[in-house]
Amino acid sequence: MKRKLLLFFCVLSCVLMVSGCSLVRGNENFDKKTLEQQTDSFLNNWFSFDFDSTIATYKDQMDETTLAQYKLYAKQKKQYKGLKKKIKTEYTITTDSATVTETILCESGDKLLASLTFDKDGQIQTDDSGNYSFKFDEYKTLGQKMQKAGLNTIMSMSIVFLVLIFISLLISCFKFIGLIGKGKADKSPVAVAAAPAAPVSEPEDLTDDLELVAVITAAIAAASETESADGLVVRSIIRR
Secondary structure, X not given: OHHHHHHHHHHHHHHHHXXXXXXXXXXXXXXHHHHHHHHHHHHHHHHHOOHHHHHHHHHHHOOHHHHHHHHHHXXXXXXXXXXXXXXXXEEEEOOOOEEEEXXXXXOOOOEEEEEEEEOOOOOEOEOOOOOEOEEEEEOOOHHHHHHHHHHHHHHHHHHHHHHHHXXXXXXXXXXXXXXHHHHHHHOOOOOOOOOOOOOOOXXXXXXXXXXXXXXXXXXXXXXXXXXXXXXXOOOOOOOO
8 A cells, every 4th residue: 555655656746747847848938048148148238338327318217216226236337347257057947937047256256146037938027117137146155154044043042042031030020029019018007906895793692601601600509509689599501
């Protein structure tokens, strides 16, 4: 089963590659040799063109986009001076467009990537203002590209660490916020406890004391075997 699936994907990949190649080859305007010759001719004309004179003569007739484009070309020509030699040519071809990128060395010593884009008819592509789809890019070695990628990585990591540190500081501040709230609560007035009510005195039961007095009196009378002066006979009281 695995072999069948592997064979199916291989066949599908081959079909897609063949169909893609046939679509590109089907456009006769995208012949690499012709595209390279047109790009070489364009670059030679560009470096020999007098952009300053054209701006001075046709400035009033140019729109803002075209004028800005010509000013940029004039500045670049002064910087790079002239075309010294072509180093290599690369192609990016699709069904409806093709881009030729040439690595060139200028008289100023600058190494550039000159890119020119063609439409499906094999003509140099232009925008709505009639400006050519052409640009210069700075040539960068593999080491320079890796250095830039490393710097971007370091910058990204630094930003992440700074965000984490900020979040940690923010969380640590919550403790102080809690202490401040607790201090305010402690400063609130304390309610004074009500004084306890005085205990209510109950009437004292004197029954036991009277009985005790009667017993003592009876004991004394019995001992003396005499009658009291007022004729009162004291008898003992027996508690039941």
